[in-house]
Amino acid sequence: xxxxxxxxxxxxxxxxxxxxxxxxxxxxxxxxxxxxxxxxxxxxxxxxxxxxxxxxxxxxxxxxxxxxxxxxxxxxxxxxxxxxxxxxxxxxxxxxxxxxxxxxxxxxxxxxxxxxxxxxxxxxxxxxxxxxxxxxxxxxxxxxxxxxxxxxxxxxxxxxxxxxxxxxxxxxxxxxxxxxxxxxxxxxxxxxxxxxxxxxxxxxxxxxxxxxxxxxxxxxxxxxxxxxxxxxxxxxxxxxxxxxxxxxxxxxxxxxxxxxxxxxxxxxxxxxxxxxxxxxxxxxxxxxxxxxxxxxxxxxxxxxxxxxxxxxxxxxxxxxxxxx
Amino acid sequence: xxxxxxxxxxxxxxxxxxxxxxxxxxxxxxxxxxxxxxxxxxxxxxxxxxxxxxxxxxxxxxxxxxxxxxxxxxxxxxxxxxxxxxxxxxxxxxxxxxxxxxxxxxxxxxxxxxxxxxxxxxxxxxxxxxxxxxxxxxxxxxxxxxxxxxxxxxxxxxxxxxxxxxxxxxxxxxxxxxxxxxxxxxxxxxxxx
Numbered sequence: 001x002x003x004x005x006x007x008x009x010x011x012x013x014x015x016x017x018x019x020x021x022x023x024x025x026x027x028x029x030x031x032x033x034x035x036x037x038x039x040x041x042x043x044x045x046x047x048x049x050x051x052x053x054x055x056x057x058x059x060x061x062x063x064x065x066x067x068x069x070x071x072x073x074x075x076x077x078x079x080x081x082x083x084x085x086x087x088x089x090x091x092x093x094x095x096x097x098x099x100x101x102x103x104x105x106x107x108x109x110x111x112x113x114x115x116x117x118x119x120x121x122x123x124x125x126x127x128x129x130x131x132x133x134x135x136x137x138x139x140x141x142x143x144x145x146x147x148x149x150x151x152x153x154x155x156x157x158x159x160x161x162x163x164x165x166x167x168x169x170x171x172x173x174x175x176x177x178x179x180x181x182x183x184x185x186x187x188x189x190x191x192x193x194x195x196x197x198x199x200x201x202x203x204x205x206x207x208x209x210x211x212x213x214x215x216x217x218x219x220x221x222x223x224x225x226x227x228x229x230x231x232x233x234x235x236x237x238x239x240x241x242x243x244x245x246x247x248x249x250x251x252x253x254x255x256x257x258x259x260x261x262x263x264x265x266x267x268x269x270x271x272x273x274x275x276x277x278x279x280x281x282x283x284x285x286x287x288x289x290x291x292x293x294x295x296x297x298x299x300x301x302x303x304x305x306x307x308x309x310x311x312x313x314x315x316x317x318x319x320x321x322x323x324x
Numbered sequence: 325x326x327x328x329x330x331x332x333x334x335x336x337x338x339x340x341x342x343x344x345x346x347x348x349x350x351x352x353x354x355x356x357x358x359x360x361x362x363x364x365x366x367x368x369x370x371x372x373x374x375x376x377x378x379x380x381x382x383x384x385x386x387x388x389x390x391x392x393x394x395x396x397x398x399x400x401x402x403x404x405x406x407x408x409x410x411x412x413x414x415x416x417x418x419x420x421x422x423x424x425x426x427x428x429x430x431x432x433x434x435x436x437x438x439x440x441x442x443x444x445x446x447x448x449x450x451x452x453x454x455x456x457x458x459x460x461x462x463x464x465x466x467x468x469x470x471x472x473x474x475x476x477x478x479x480x481x482x483x484x485x486x487x488x489x490x491x492x493x494x495x496x497x498x499x500x501x502x503x504x505x506x507x508x509x510x511x512x513x514x515x516x517x
Contacts, residue, residue, distance in 0.1 A: 009334040017332050083510075090481070097509035098409055101447055102372060104338040104468035107506050145410045160333040236333030243337055246374030246445050247410075321376025 010239060010315070017232045021169075024225045028172050031218045038211055049182055050211075057175040065167045069109075069124040069131045076121070078113035078133045088112070088139060095148050096132065099155055103244055108132045108158060112139070118258050122154035123163055130158045142254055149251030150258075152241035159240065162233055169226050176219035183212040230302045235312050248317040252310055259306050337444030341470030342434050344500050348451060348463065349423045351472075351498040358494040360455040365420040367451040368413045368516035369433040373406075374445055382440040383412070386433050390416055405515045411447060415516040426451065434467070450475075452517050459484070461491060462517050463499070471502035481512050 035050050064071065073080070081089035092110055100107045108122065108130035118138035124130035132154055139147065157163075186208040242248035298305060304312075329335065355361050373379065390402035403415040416429040430449050437446060446467040453461040462475045474491040476484040488508070492501055502508060511517075 009332075009336070014332050014334060021331070094409055094509075094512075098372075098411065098447060101466060101468065101507065101509065102337075102444070103335075106504070107509075144408065148410065156333075156335060159330075159335045161330050162333070165331065233333050240333070240335045244335075244444070246372050246379070246442075249375055317375065320374050321378045 010236075010312075013232060013235055013239070013312075017229065017236070020225055020229045020232060024169055024172065024222060024229065027218060027221050027225065031172065031176065031214070034214045034218075035211075038207060038214070041207070049186065050179065053175050053178040053182055057171060057178050060174055061167050061171045065125050065164065068163050068167075069129060072121065072123040073111055073113075073131060073133065076113040076115065076133060076135075078111040080109055080111045080131070088136070091144075092134065092139065092147075095144065095151055096155075099148060099152050099244065103152075103155060103159065105155065105159060106130075108155070112136055118142075120150050120154050122157050124158070125163055126161065127158055132158075138258065141257055143250075145245075145247055145250040146254035146257070148245055149241060149247060149254050152244045153237050153251065154241075156237040156240035156244070157233070160233065160236060162237070165233070166226070166230065169229055173219055173222045173226060176215045176222060179215040180212055180219060183208045183215065186211075224299060227300055227302060231304045234303050235309065238309055238313060239316055242313055242316045243320070246320060248313040248320065252313050255306060255309055255313075338468045340434065340438065340443045340446045340467035342431065342438070342467070344470045344472075345427060345431060345434070345449065345465055347472075347499050348427050348465075351463070351495050352423050352451075352453075354495050354498045355453065355491070359491070360457075361453040361459075361461055361491070362455070363420055363423050363426075364452045364454050365422060365426065366415060366417040366516040367426045367430055367449065368415040368514065369430055369449050370407075370411050370413050370447045370511070370514070371437065371442075372445045372447060373410070373412050374442060378440070379442060379445075382436060382442060386414065386436045389432055389436065390414065390429055403515065407513070407515075413515045417516070423451070448511070450511065450514055450516060459487065460517060461487070462511070462514065463491075464511065466502060466507065469502060469507065470500065472499040473502040473508040475508070475511060477510070477512065477517065481510075483510055 039050065072078075081092070083090050083093040089110070089112070092112070096107060096110055106127055108124065108127070109132070111131055111133040113133055113135045115135040116137055117135055118141045120132070120134040120138055122130055122132045132151065134147075134150070138150065142150065238251065242251050245251070303309075352363050373383075387402055387404065403417075405413050405415065407413060414433055416426060418426045418429070430451075434443075434446060434449075437443060448467060449465040450462045451465075453463065455461070460477055462477075463472055464475050465472050474488040476487040476491070478484050
């Protein structure tokens with residue numbers, strides 16, 4: 001059927017995303033196995049530290065999942081608007097209404113943030129609690145079709161449940177980071193002070209060292225994998241957004257306008273935007289050093305390069321214009 | 325959308341539901357019996373244009389098709405307009421008592437787009453009504469939901485919510501209504517209204 005081929009999923013992207021998640025799962029399993037191994041080699045009080053880290057890390061993850069919308073909105077100093085709050089709010093709501101009707105998804109809350117950085121983000125733990133936020137400068141800068149492309153991209157993040165997926169993916173890194181910290185202090189203070197009876201104190205410090213080494217390795221690998229996953233999910237959202245509006249070129253020109261401008265923004269403003277980076281339409285922070293550091297910044301960045309995103313949207317464009 | 329599709333970030337555009345559109349003529353009769361609202365004979369289909377030759381070919385085909393059908397009975401040619409949000413509206417006009425013919429026209433647009441694989445681009449269809457006090461009313465069909473909602477604009481981009489709810493009750497079960505009120509989005513200045 002014609003309808004099926006025109007909107008076929010991108011197999012390459014699907015395969016790469018599956019591989020990334022599989023690797024992340026593998027690291028997770030390896031990490032658990034290492035912890036159990038360490039726990040078995042030592043006495044129960046050290047295993048309790050690991051349990052403590054998992055509970056604390058889980059608490060962080062659940063907290064950030066449940067309050068992601070409030071945290072993001074207050075960090076961006078965004079104000080929720082209704083359609084009756086003036087011309088701009090009505091215009092924005094008009095676009096969101098139409099994109100939601102096309103996609104058959106519940107309408108998110110809509111907010112506008114005062115910021116010189118042209119950007120947009122969507123957050124919230126599910127489609128019913130989602131909130132879509134655009135900065136006022138992106139509204140000034142983009143034509144209606146381009147803004148619609150950006151909103152379709154953000155709503156694709158909501159439809160893909162990216163907040164949930166990324167929170168779960170980050171869970172491992174959070175635990176590893178906590179364990180690094182705990183075992184570091186354990187090494188400092190645990191070795192001398194906690195000796196009781198016949199326990200060999202030197203062995204305890206040794207265990208802490210291994211725990212820290214394993215955690216550092218796990219943290220480094222999972223950090224890179226999370227960033228990779230984030231880049232794939234950006235590409236997936238670009239793709240779904242462009243297919244939804246049928247206008248990949250409008251999204252491309254929006255990307256060029258937004259990323260072109262972002263490079264010129266001074267660092268002071270960028271630092272305040274940093275915690276929200278993973279949910280932004282375009283990254284607000286650039287790691288690329290002038291000159292050599294390009295490939296390194298590509299590995300660490302939450303968003304794919306502009307060239308990559310444009311190339312992927314070219315594919316969508318060809319797909320949409322193919323004959324019957 | 326399935327769990328795997330969510331996990332892998334591959335939402336597919338939603339295909340439209342077309343069948344419930346044919347409930348309109350009988351609902352219009354119920355509406356005429358319960359109020360003074362009558363169809364004006366004009367209706368429109370709103371869709372999102374896709375860039376590229378393939379879509380413009382289909383659009384041209386649809387326009388030719390509608391022009392041919394309206395030419396027969398002294399109808400007006402189809403009108404094409406673009407709104408401020410970049411959506412395209414095809415407006416078809418008939419005599420006010422030919423609601424069946426109008427719905428058939430609207431359905432021709434839908435099925436042409438769906439056949440060409442552009443079904444996901446359909447946004448809504450609108451059929452205009454007017455009462456003896458010249459109040460405007462539209463019944464809007466949401467393709468992705470397969471549901472209707474009323475839209476009664478007033479001057480200055482305000483809407484008459486009381487009238488909309490009244491119309492919903494008057495027509496009652498003849499139409500499948502959109503139950504989620506947040507999806508009753510306004511279409512200010514829609515062509516054909």
